[in-house]
Each structure stands twice: as structure tokens, then as C-alpha cells.
Amino acid sequence: MFAEYRTKPYVILCYEALFRCLLERYRTNEILIADYNRYYAGFRGEKDVDYKLALYPHNDFLIHPDIRLKNFNHYFQIDTLILTKKFFCILEIKNISGELEYDPVLRQLIQKKGEVENGYKDPILQAEAQKVNLVTWLQKFNINIPVETISVISNPSTIIRIKEGDTEIYNKLIHAESLHEHLDKLSLKYTKDVLTKSTINKISNTILNENTPYLPNLFKTYNISEHHLIKGIQCPNCQHYPINRLYKKWFCPKCSTINHKAHERVILDYFLLYKNTITNKKCRQLLQITSGRTAYVILNSMKLSQTGKNSAREYHAPLLKNFPQNSDFLSRNRSILDFNNKNKSEIEDKFYLN
Missing domain, CATH: 1.10.10 (Arc Repressor Mutant, subunit A)
Known part of the structure; x- marks a missing residue:
């Protein structure tokens, strides 16, 4: 069951607010649209995985989508966190299309679409970093429980190829379609209750109370001033x-x-x-x-x-x-967002509205 249902994060709401507020001639800037599409694609992928989890029959799973917690002076963000009495599980969700090649030696993920290749951060390493942060955060409450990680590719048409390496990678980088199977494996792996239902509820409430969603400053990011706005x-x-x-x-x-x-x-x-x-x-x-x-x-x-x-x-x-x-x-101005197939290398890394 979901502790809370996933809503659009601030970053997407802020982009949509910016499109509404910008003068028409600035709304079609390619980098602005590309950045929005990238965030929105990630959100769609997370919602697709939420749907898969909603169909999972284990009622003792408590699911927290899109949480951002603070450790000391920095924040860490988890796409989806599953709480059970036996183990916790972090889901790192990627919505990447085309063909993906994962190199376990160089620890990199490469997307191939036609003749174009793009590199991405290693999602397994990302999930492991979140695990370290979560374990540290839980120590504040004297909680010691096994934490597992799974990197989930949400797009069902994406082809995943893994170079030779540790076979454990096949349990760490998966398609969303096999998520139920992998969660079943974890349920079989951990058979002993570590926490009580009451403790799980307390942790869940603490997560909800301490969750601090990221709110971007798009005016600063894109050097926007009053003369750009309606x-x-x-x-x-x-x-x-x-x-x-x-x-x-x-x-x-x-x-x-x-x-x-x-x-x-x-x-x-x-x-x-x-x-x-x-x-x-x-x-x-x-x-x-x-x-x-x-x-x-x-x-x-x-x-x-x-x-x-x-x-x-x-x-x-x-x-x-x-x-x-x-x-x-x-939805009334779809032409603004008809920008999904540009080669990333064709776009400047940094951009400002003029």
C-alpha cells in the first residue's frame, strides 16, 4: 500500500508555471523544452512503476514515492522506498528508450538510438549511494534493517544488454515487468521480522514529516528577468x-x-x-x-x-x-513541446533567455 500517492514534483510544476508566465516568443526555446521533457519523462516512468507496485499482492509493503531526506548538511533523494518488517528496498527508476548497454567494469550505462550514443550515470551506483545515505539516516532512530536496491528500467520496449560480469547485476538492473518477481525473491530471502508494524508506521510518519521536496529556482537557472514575463x-x-x-x-x-x-x-x-x-x-x-x-x-x-x-x-x-x-x-499548446528527438549534442550545455 502507498503511504502517499506520487504527484508531480516541484520541478515539473515550476516548468509548467514558467511556460504559462513567459511571453510567447520565449516559450519555444529548445533547451527549456528539452529540460522539461527530460524531467517529465522521468516522472512518467516513475508513475508506470507505481502502477506495477499497485498490482503487487503483498499488503504488508508500505510504499513511499519520491522522498528527499536530510543527512547532516546534504539531502538525498529516493525515487521509491519500500518498507517491510523484514527489509527495506530502494527503487532507482529510469525511463530511457532505445538500446541500453551496461558495462559492469567501467560502471557506465550507454544509450544507443540509431547512430547516436548517450552516456548516463550508473543507476546501480546511484542506488547504492542512496542506500548508504538511508542507512545513515535510519541510525538516528536506532533502526538496523537490511536495505536492498533495484534499478528499474520503466520503458518496456527498451533493450538491456549487460556485458560479462557479476551475475548479481541481473538482480540489480531490471525491467519493470519483472519487478514483482524480484520483490518475491527478496521476500523469500528475508524471512525473519526485524521490525514491528508499529515501528514501521512510526518510521513512515517520520519520513512523511521530514520529506523536503526540492524546489528549483528556474529564474536563476535560465537567467530570466521581468521583461521575459507576461x-x-x-x-x-x-x-x-x-x-x-x-x-x-x-x-x-x-x-x-x-x-x-x-x-x-x-x-x-x-x-x-x-x-x-x-x-x-x-x-x-x-x-x-x-x-x-x-x-x-x-x-x-x-x-x-x-x-x-x-x-x-x-x-x-x-x-x-x-x-x-x-x-x-x-495541452492546448502541444507545439511548444514537440521537441523530443533532438540530438543532445546539438544543444548547448548552458543557456540563457535573451
Whole structure:
């Protein structure tokens, strides 16, 4: 069973917010789109593995997707962590297409697609590094339990070739289709309960409490400034901006579209791209309105948590799981994201918007 269901991580939500906020001429930048597609492909692969796990018949498995915990001064991230009373298991999930060749001597993974080759970090080494971090983290709570790792290739059409080496690699780098079989092997390998159900629940709650999702600063990554961005609210129908606030509604002067909640996505995008709190004054600037009373009504209608009083009052961003998961803008503008087949070497390593 899942302790929590996987939602889009901040990094994907931030990219989607950025696409909505950028002026049209900047939305089709190839590197921006390539980076988004890379993250989204990883997310899709993780969701595919979640589906496989949801069909696994062992009800005593407690599954934590996408966790990021802190050890001393650094964070470590695990795609999926499975808790049982007998053992824990880390899943490192890769959604890579084409033909993969794993070299156990050089510890590298090479993707071949036609005449193009790309190198990737060794997923087995990545999972082992996460294991070291997890074991250290568990020691804070005096938890000592076997920890296994499996690197899972989620794309069923991917061909995996392993050069001669330790046969144990076949238990460490697998297709998602054989995940149930490998989890069964681990269940047979570990037959003795190490932890009680109560202890597992306590660890699970601690993981949920200490999980710190990564929130990127895309403005810094791509050198984005205010002149790259739309001012005010853009019409969801014709993309004209800004639309006007009129009698508790948003009205587009170009196509006459009326929307009651057009402000909500803009404010949520602000949380993703700027900071996790907003004031009445900043809200007025963001929405291009002048009335403090209107901003007050709008912010309170979103039922955001608040701190402070009067002009010092701040409204706080919702939890990650409460951000909208749909991306209507991208589904209406698929041409922006028709960028999946570019040779990686054709794209600059570092890029800035002009």
C-alpha cells in the first residue's frame, strides 16, 4: 500500500508555471523544452512503476514515492522506498528508450538510438549511494534493517544488454515487468521480522514529516528577468493580456471571455516561481489591480494559511500535493513541446533567455 500517492514534483510544476508566465516568443526555446521533457519523462516512468507496485499482492509493503531526506548538511533523494518488517528496498527508476548497454567494469550505462550514443550515470551506483545515505539516516532512530536496491528500467520496449560480469547485476538492473518477481525473491530471502508494524508506521510518519521536496529556482537557472514575463492575467481562451477585473469576474476585452477564478493559477504560479508567501500588495502588483479590498477577498477565497496582521499579513503556499496536477495550457499548446528527438549534442550545455 502507498503511504502517499506520487504527484508531480516541484520541478515539473515550476516548468509548467514558467511556460504559462513567459511571453510567447520565449516559450519555444529548445533547451527549456528539452529540460522539461527530460524531467517529465522521468516522472512518467516513475508513475508506470507505481502502477506495477499497485498490482503487487503483498499488503504488508508500505510504499513511499519520491522522498528527499536530510543527512547532516546534504539531502538525498529516493525515487521509491519500500518498507517491510523484514527489509527495506530502494527503487532507482529510469525511463530511457532505445538500446541500453551496461558495462559492469567501467560502471557506465550507454544509450544507443540509431547512430547516436548517450552516456548516463550508473543507476546501480546511484542506488547504492542512496542506500548508504538511508542507512545513515535510519541510525538516528536506532533502526538496523537490511536495505536492498533495484534499478528499474520503466520503458518496456527498451533493450538491456549487460556485458560479462557479476551475475548479481541481473538482480540489480531490471525491467519493470519483472519487478514483482524480484520483490518475491527478496521476500523469500528475508524471512525473519526485524521490525514491528508499529515501528514501521512510526518510521513512515517520520519520513512523511521530514520529506523536503526540492524546489528549483528556474529564474536563476535560465537567467530570466521581468521583461521575459507576461504582466497581469492572460486570457485562457485567446491569450490576450492583461484581462480586467469587473464585478467579481475576470473579463477579456478582446474575446469577451468571462472567468471567475483566473487569478488562482497565477497566484499558485507565483508561489512556484518567486517565493512561498505573498502579501496583499504583491498580489495587487501580480494581478494588475488597485483595490486592496479586492486582493483581500481573492486571497481569502483560496483558503490559504496566513500569518501576521494587516499590511504585514502573508498568505502561504499550499503543500506540494495540493497544487493542481493538470496543465491545460500545455495541452492546448502541444507545439511548444514537440521537441523530443533532438540530438543532445546539438544543444548547448548552458543557456540563457535573451
